[in-house]
Amino acid sequence: MTFRSGFVPSMPAAAFAALSFAALVLAGPVFVTVAHGEEGSLPTAHAIDAGDCPSRRLDTMIGQTIMVGFPGLREQDRGVRAVLAQLRQGTVGGVILFPDNIGDRAQLKALTDALRATRSGLPPFIAVDQEGGAVQRLRARKGFDWFPSAKLVGENLSLDAQEIAGEIYSQMALELAGLGFNLNLGPVVDINSNPGNPVIGARGRSFGDSSDIVSPMAAAFINAHHEANVATAAKHFPGHGSSVVDSHRKLADISQSWREEELDPYRRLVLQGLLDAVMIGHLYHPRFSDLEGLPASLSVKAVGALRGANGLGFDGVIISDDMEMGAITQAFSPEEAAVRAIRAGTDILVFSNIERGDPRFGARIHRALAEAVCDGHLGEARVEDAYRRIVRLKEQLKTRTLPRAW
Template sequence: MNKSLFVALLLSLLISPALADTSRQPDNLSIKIGQMLMIGFRGMDARDGSAIEADIRERRIGGVVLFDYDVQSKSPVRNIDSPEQLQRLTSELQQRSSIPLFIAIDQEGGRVCRLKPSRGFPPTVSAASLGKLDNADTTREAAGSTAALLASLGVNMNLAPVVDLNVNPNNPVIGKLDRSFSADPAVVARQARIFVDAFHRHGVIAALKHFPGHGSSTTDTHKDFTDVTATWSKEELDPYRALIREGYSDPVMTAHVFNARLDSLYPATLSRATIDGILRQKLGFRSVVISDDMQMKAIADRYGLEEAIRLAIDAGVDVLIFGNNVSYDPDIASKATTIIRHLVEKGAISPERIDQSYRRIMALKRRINQPRP
């Protein structure tokens, strides 16, 4: 039996019981809710009694997101110390979960790079450098190296590539950090396509970001309310349109940007008009929608936790990220699961809406670590 077939069979055995059992268990709803959460945590391991071990075992969270630096404590001690340590951590995390976890990271290349040379990882190239060169072979080599590294470390989701257009080169969170391939949507789509294909060859899931476009902003959603009403253009949808038309079915990550031309009330992550109306209905996207970090100030400073969760799920978000890095709350997974259950029980969110997300998530998980030709 070849390796790919063995992995597929193993995953089938792991996931199928979870799908079958949920129809009989009284705790069926808890499993589905847990799978909608991706949580950040502190720690270089997932030992018995750790907070993340409890979140996996008790809250049944569906994924984790890893960082190399702890923003709140201003400490380089977070989740990543060396290749050997990270490989042990991802293995421990998967062993804790009865359903395979999404283990996600932001390994874009250049300045947004969690796996740094100072910790024994190979150097990377920024999207801006690759887009400027716009050479398929060079991009394929860079993307393939990243994908092979992630796969060897047990990281199965890269929150990349960025498909924001470099509309504003002085953008503090996109342009100035060299995270955009280009201002030209054709270049962005072409470069992103190579990255996605390279990830797939190594069994790594991609995530296009930040929908519907963060490239024209003048402020950073990590820190502030960010209004792109006057600067955003429909052209920023072009990379998504092109890739979805070609069959892209990995996740799309939302932006917390506000655009009154798309929704006069809510930023994109909380906007049904933007996520369901544009991404799903107009562009035809059918796979998993992931939020940007729900603890970023563009959301957390303006909405209570329950309201933000309700609006995001109602808008069409399937996986809610709580990175626990912009701010830190060791109980965030427990709070979020309790809130979602309460919203379902009081009728603010329908069980059918939870089922929609669960089906999309489980369909995506069947592809974890299955390299494609």
């Protein structure tokens, strides 16, 4: 969920953001916009001094990097019509649903059927945050199954605890798949080193206070979802469990509280070959942040800690936490944050679009990324790299056979 706040960003982050935004504005070719098509569809952009840019191929790749929330519950609603047009056109590659999109089972299934029917080759990601406990978008009072928090699951110390967790998450994953979802933004693999943490510990979102508890429970969560043909995203890298502030409201500085063990669940899950995607948090730590006050989610260092021989060896999809959280919006516009995150190595950007409820928001982000490519602020190779990983995961979902979710 996204919150606005009146906090003023730190001077290093604010100053850096201002200088960078000025550079984006002053550099590059001039664009002329010609609007056309359905509401929310992407306007055509022509670079006056660079021919047609981006190419249709690159335009398609850019769209796959964008996941957006939208207002509405039914196909005839304005916000739903807009996002359906964006999916059909390839302006965005996925959507995320929130409680305001979810009524009852019949309504939700009709909505996801309409979203899925837009596919023009690759299926769209239809994502949700369904962790159990305090974070479950499919709520019991609307007729959906209820699931315990990660804290309750992790407190089971019996010999068959992992098997029991697997049964719980199998029920969760089957419900999601049956309702048309193919991506669950979980599990939380943060270690609960600060039980008073307002966004993790205090809300029961962590399995426990050690990797030996968190890792097997997370594996049970992921395996159950794989069996149901639902991808997952482990979060919040490099670790949100020690923070003392909520990154929905402001940048969480973990430089004094973070510890090495917080990487261990990711390391174990990589070695087991279980990770589909990793969500990078809006967290500050010099080891994972390129500049003082810059979130890990916008930093090459954080991606480097995940990728390659010098990192954890993860070559799957990197997905952002909501780019409209206070940790980002205090210092960056949505457009600049989008360019920075993709340039740093994030593959999929999540924009909740909760507060603004803008039917055209996905097109707005797409255009910002396209212009950044055309004026040289974002490399084509980086977009192609993100696209390759996204396609690989979507193709894996297409080839899995259980249940019949496509």
